[in-house]
Amino acid sequence: MPSSTPPRPKVDLLSFLRSRLSQKIVLSVFGSIVAIEGLILIPSVMRRQQELLEGLRQQSLASLKVATVDVKTTDEVVFPNQLLAKLSRLEAIPVVVGGSLYNARGELIGSFGEAPTMTFSDFSAEEDAVDFNPNLDRYETAQSFPLVGIPHWVVINHDTTSVRREVGAFVWRIFGLVLLISVVVTLTTMVVLRAVLISPILALNDDLLEAAPAALNEENTTMQPFKSLRYRYKKDEIGAVICAFQQMFERISTNIAQRQQAENQLRDSENRFRTLVEQAAESIFVLDQDARILNVNQFALDSLNYERSELIQCRLFEINPAFTPQDYDLLWQRLQAGMPITIESVHRRKDGSCYPVEIRASFIKMTGAQQALALVRDISDRKQAEKAQARLAEIGQLAAMIVHEVRNPFTTVYMALSTFQTMELPPRGKMRLSLAMEESERLKRLLNEILAYSKEQKLAEEAIEINDLSRELLGSLQDSPAAVDKNIQLTTPSESLVVKGDRDKLKQVLINLVTNACEAIPAKETVTWQLQRTSQQLIEIQVHNGGDPIPPEVLPKLTQPFVSTKANGNGLGLAITKRIVEAHQGSMTISSTAHEGTTVTVFLPLSTNLINR
Structure with missing residues (x-):
């Protein structure tokens, strides 16, 4: 899991600007500021232009009043031409390029300089009519004022080149100011967004890219901390999202780890089960209701000499000639009733040869389908x-x-x-x-x-104390011809050793073992005869002699009838002894080496009463 002190993420300006979100926000902020300033700039420019034009008009109007002041104060009759000549003085003003004079009836008295395009019909309805043509840098104004007591109209044509320059300069000043404001506001927004929004989002984006491989990494459980976790204490939506991401990652990591552990355990279990099935010493078949073979283990393939691809989807009747479809239907019905079945039948190999088998069938459900599981054992050796x-x-x-x-x-x-x-x-x-x-x-x-x-070993069972029986036989065995000049050393435990068996037959076992041991050693040698209780609740009887070892090739056959190492032996003594021991649910082993001599060991089960004591 990530630690509680993640390192400070390094988000440089280039990575910030490469962020599509930051680009959109910056462009939106910059565009919005420019648009707002543009909306403010247009009325300002128009107002500034209007102020400059009004200044021209006021300037020309003042000049007009100066030019016609003597006309108003004289008593002489001013003729139109003389009046027009006085008005032409206005051309001395740089911004005035011409004009026209109209009488009260709207008749053109005359023009001077560049005649205005405005006619009497254009301004007669308005007291202060104007006409601005920015394409020609001309601004025409119509003024009504009395001359020598008679109303006249004067139209003055102004040159607006200076106005255009001034308005252009004004526009550039305002544009520079707007651009400066936009850049400052945008940079300020970038700095704030970088700290408040973009850096956490970029860190969270990097963490999301690392989260998937980190969550799936089984070995690296102590990975590097997430960069975005330093922002999880922010009291806003970003902090909430990062906290939610941390919780989500922890849950997903835990779930993935648990699932991977479960999958690994399941995979190990499947591998162990498959190994057990494949290495089983019995043939295993899975069949469907139509007696079609769905799966087999390797032992079955080896037994039948088939390849897996050949045997899969074959029907049972191709390898089991003794089975008919009717037999299988009856078998399927018995399996559905929950009755495991054991039968003997015959299997046929790929080469056509047959061998006897024992089939143990039961009912299973796999992938939602009912199937029959059959364990098949080759019983040729048993037969x-x-x-x-x-x-x-x-x-x-x-x-x-x-x-x-x-x-x-x-x-x-x-x-x-x-x-x-x-x-x-x-x-x-x-x-x-x-x-x-x-x-x-x-x-x-x-x-x-x-x-x-040749007779069946029928036992007249009774409780027999083996220690007492051995001590009882020791004297007679010591006096037997086979034990002349030889020692028999009997060792018995202090505890009682009771076995349930036939006294006479157990006597025969002990006599045979001790007599054979005495016959195998020269004079003055010793036969050891030892009794003890084992941890498996058995009585262990050991008879040892130091005579010549039994040849290795004879040792495994020594308990078979008519096999003997003695010149005058008939080979039935040990065979009968083994049969008597096995009739008492015991076992007998023989070991013989040149270094340790020969030891015959008999194991007999302790009496139940003694075990419970």
């Missing part, structure tokens, strides 16, 4: 996984059947071998019988594990 799971289920059922079929004759063979153990046999026969019994035991364990893996 393949379902098929693989179905095949595995079939294989599991087949394996269970085979195990049952094999166990019956195997039991007979095993019983027969057991019977042979009670008989006296030669050393070679005893050696072969011992080998047969070992293989029979291994086969028995394999059949049991295959049967356990």
